[in-house]
Amino acid sequence: MRKKNSPWLNAPYVLWSALFILAPLALVAVFAFTDQAGRFSLASFEYIAQNQQLYLKTFGDSLAYALEATVICLLLAFPLAYFMANARQRTQRLLMMLIMVPMWMNFVICTYSWRSILEDHGILNTALAWLHGLVSKEAFRPPALLDTPGAVVLGMVYNYLPFMILPIYTVMSKLEPSLTEAAQDLGANRWRVLEQVVVPLSIPGVVSGVTMVFVPSVSTFYISQKLGGGSSLIGDLIELQFLGSAYNFSLGAALSLILMAIVLVCMLVMKQFSDGEESAFVV
Amino acid sequence: MKKTAAILFCLCLLAAFAAPAAFAAPQQTINVCNWGEYISSGAEGSLNVVAEFEKRTGIHVNYTNFDTNEGLYSKLASGAADYDVIIPSDYLIQRLIAEDMLETLDFSNIPNYKYITDESKKLYFDPEDAYSVPYTYGYVGLIYNKTMVSPPPESWAALWDPQYAGKLLQFSSPRDAFGTAQYLLGQNINTTSQADWNAAAQKLKEQAPLVQGYVADEIYGIMEGGNAALAPYYNGDYLMMHDNNEDLAFVYPKEGTNYFCDSMCIPKGTRNKQAAEQFINFLLEPDIALANAEYIMYATPHSAVRSNPDYSLRDNEILYPKAETLPKTQIFENLPPKVLTQMNTLWTEILQSRGGGGHWLIWIVLAAAAVAVVVMLVRKLRDNRR
Numbered sequence: 116m117r118k119k120n121s122p123w124l125n126a127p128y129v130l131w132s133a134l135f136i137l138a139p140l141a142l143v144a145v146f147a148f149t150d151q152a153g154r155f156s157l158a159s160f161e162y163i164a165q166n167q168q169l170y171l172k173t174f175g176d177s178l179a180y181a182l183e184a185t186v187i188c189l190l191l192a193f194p195l196a197y198f199m200a201n202a203r204q205r206t207q208r209l210l211m212m213l214i215m216v217p218m219w220m221n222f223v224i225c226t227y228s229w230r231s232i233l234e235d236h237g238i239l240n241t242a243l244a245w246l247h248g249l250v251s252k253e254a255f256r257p258p259a260l261l262d263t264p265g266a267v268v269l270g271m272v273y274n275y276l277p278f279m280i281l282p283i284y285t286v287m288s289k290l291e292p293s294l295t296e297a298a299q300d301l302g303a304n305r306w307r308v309l310e311q312v313v314v315p316l317s318i319p320g321v322v323s324g325v326t327m328v329f330v331p332s333v334s335t336f337y338i339s340q341k342l343g344g345g346s347s348l349i350g351d352l353i354e355l356q357f358l359g360s361a362y363n364f365s366l367g368a369a370l371s372l373i374l375m376a377i378v379l380v381c382m383l384v385m386k387q388f389s390d391g392e393e394s395a396f397v398v
Numbered sequence: 399m400k401k402t403a404a405i406l407f408c409l410c411l412l413a414a415f416a417a418p419a420a421f422a423a424p425q426q427t428i429n430v431c432n433w434g435e436y437i438s439s440g441a442e443g444s445l446n447v448v449a450e451f452e453k454r455t456g457i458h459v460n461y462t463n464f465d466t467n468e469g470l471y472s473k474l475a476s477g478a479a480d481y482d483v484i485i486p487s488d489y490l491i492q493r494l495i496a497e498d499m500l501e502t503l504d505f506s507n508i509p510n511y512k513y514i515t516d517e518s519k520k521l522y523f524d525p526e527d528a529y530s531v532p533y534t535y536g537y538v539g540l541i542y543n544k545t546m547v548s549p550p551p552e553s554w555a556a557l558w559d560p561q562y563a564g565k566l567l568q569f570s571s572p573r574d575a576f577g578t579a580q581y582l583l584g585q586n587i588n589t590t591s592q593a594d595w596n597a598a599a600q601k602l603k604e605q606a607p608l609v610q611g612y613v614a615d616e617i618y619g620i621m622e623g624g625n626a627a628l629a630p631y632y633n634g635d636y637l638m639m640h641d642n643n644e645d646l647a648f649v650y651p652k653e654g655t656n657y658f659c660d661s662m663c664i665p666k667g668t669r670n671k672q673a674a675e676q677f678i679n680f681l682l683e684p685d686i687a688l689a690n691a692e693y694i695m696y697a698t699p700h701s702a703v704r705s706n707p708d709y710s711l712r713d714n715e716i717l718y719p720k721a722e723t724l725p726k727t728q729i730f731e732n733l734p735p736k737v738l739t740q741m742n743t744l745w746t747e748i749l750q751s752r753g754g755g756g757h758w759l760i761w762i763v764l765a766a767a768a769v770a771v772v773v774m775l776v777r778k779l780r781d782n783r784r
Contacts, residue, residue, distance in 0.1 A: 345752075
């Protein structure tokens, strides 16, 4: 039996979360239900209800972008994590390094750099123009890559992909090799081993990864502004209330509160998938 | 061994943070907040104005940037920052004065105020010249790429020309973007009429499918790299872009445009008003003002610089347009909060009308998730029954 840890070991974290997580959350709630003068008021929610079509579309768009990014991340990350977990130690270390290196750089700079790759006379279109020149004499009309919804999703995938790979990889690399061997001994082919052993056992990692990609994607505003050329996702809208001309922080807080509620519902749905597994959040 | 090294390393880190506080000599400090690239910084052989001030006075300057007037306002209003000198634009100064957030200046500490030209005195946002000292001024116009646009545009209507679809840029700041539609519609840019705002928004919605992007500082890279044909922007920034791409040209559309003035102010709550005034006075020293005017490339209200034959932009007709080439100008005034909130909502509608492309993936994923949840629930129920 393990000795029970002293409850005091919790103290630094409890203090931290009270100060920097709970207090700001409480402030958001307070602002959402008060007006500029600090009186109780539902004006912000009424305003949202009056313009519900606008806000519904904004929330819908944000969820759509975030979902697209999450699905693409999952499709990219799962095979890679599987490959990594089964690779030799040296390859694993090298791949891990390659995943971590972009995270050493500031994400603002990484995102901004995509502009010079995607713009009309950017790196990618220059390369395309060169290829085009090899096969055709017609003038090259560069496709619009930058400032499109695709560029926003790309930015999300680029920035948040490591948060999908790492938890899945962690779970997979801890899988008992004997489980796979047992399945093989019982006559399962590689596909069935994957389907019946590896995938179900790595669900906790997937759930954790999906959460870690989806939640920041749904509320981002920097990526959508820099790569979307002026987009109206919910993050942009919340930012507009605080840093825009109206300086209507009650409305901003109300929107944040609704966004939090939506994210919470999404996570409850996600939890359905991992029910019965040991723990949903591994990393 | 490893543990000792780790502890030593932690101690070093702690020392690094603690040292400056512990050993720094007691020194005066002022916090200055200005637009980005809005002071001669020492780059490319120019004068480093902030370092020069520190050298001459021994006052330490904490120099930071803001990127929108609104962002600066929210920092001041929330009390998140304590600045001693700020350089916001006209309509924000008007608002700050109205909300009693600025100190009145003691002009006996700013003797160099005598250099300010008469035309930049008694401006509408500070009619008594009590709170602010003009730093730069300018106008909005149309920047275009000569290789892509012909004939040269004369009207804001060029921004609605389908010929340039996908090659147009628009301001990302709502107020400036609405302005372009409002000049075209002949509106007052300070209108509080809901119908006017709706009409301008309608106009911008028509434009939205043609717009490549709604931009701020990104415009430098886009225009200099020849990635867009037409964009509305500020005249001083155009000169900077023109230095890097000779194909660019600038025009004041005939319907009229926006005149703006950025002025130096001292916010309430400053702890070192005298040093702040000293800094403002320093920026008005003829040699310093000249270095700034050359570097920032915006029009200066400083009479000694304007008459200095060494000032390379002295006869620049874009910075200092002759009365006959400059159309009617309008100034931004502070609008009531209700109008601003409404404007933001209209702005969001405009951005949404760009059309984001169908999100078919979301429906597939949602359907798959729903099916999976149902299947799992059914399974669980069955298992429980067993």
